[in-house]
Amino acid sequence: QQQVKQSPQSLIVQKGGISIINCAYENTAFDYFPWYQQFPGKGPALLIAIRPDVSEKKEGRFTISFNKSAKQFSLHIMDSQPGDSATYFCAASIGAGSYQLTFGKGTKLSVIP
C-alpha cells in the first residue's frame, strides 16, 4: 500500500520531443507528490510537486498531470533537451505528521540530439 510504481524504467527521446513518465499509487492517504531529478554524482533535487486538489501543474517545460480517481500522476517534459538527461523519481508523502517520502524506482531519461 505504501508503494509508488513508476514506469518506464528507461526512456530515450529525441531532442525536441515530449518525455512522459508515469507513476501510480495505492495509498489514498498520500497527498503530496513531488518529482525529483538526479544527475550522475548528485543527490536527487526537487523538480516540481503537486497536491491532489489540482489536476495539473506547469513550471516551464515541466508539467505534472494528476488523476486522483485513477491514482496516477505523470511528468511531461516538453521540448526535451540533452541537458534533461537524468534519472527522474516520482515520490509521495502522507503528511499529517509523516513527511517521509516514498519513492518510485526511477526512470533514466536519455535525450539524444
Add this chain to the structure above:
Amino acid sequence: EPEVTQTPSHQVTQMGQEVILRCVPISNHLYFYWYRQILGQKVEFLVSFYNNEISEKSEIFDDQFSVERPDGSNFTLKIRSTKLEDSAMYFCASSLQRALAKNIQYFGAGTRLSVL
C-alpha cells in the same frame, strides 16, 4: 546555493565493522533525514530527526542503526555491525519546515557504502 554535503563519497568496510556516515545539512534547516538506495532499487526512507530526537523511522531502521546530531552542524548515521545487505547509497536530506507544501527536502550527493 546552500547544499547538503556528505562525507565520505565512498566508504568500504568489512562485514561486522561499525561505520559512521556524515552529513552537514543546510545551516538553517531543522529537519533531517536519511534514505538509502540499494543498487537498482528505489530510494527508501530510513529515519527523520527533529529537535534532537527521532520523529519517524522505517522498518529498515533497526537496532543496528542510530543517528546523532553531535555538534549542531553535523548529522550522522551509524551502523553498528555492518552486513553485506547494508551495501547501498545512503542519502542525507534536510528541510526547513515540515508544513506539507513547504517540506522541500534537499538531498546530498550520497555516500556509497560497500560492505565486503
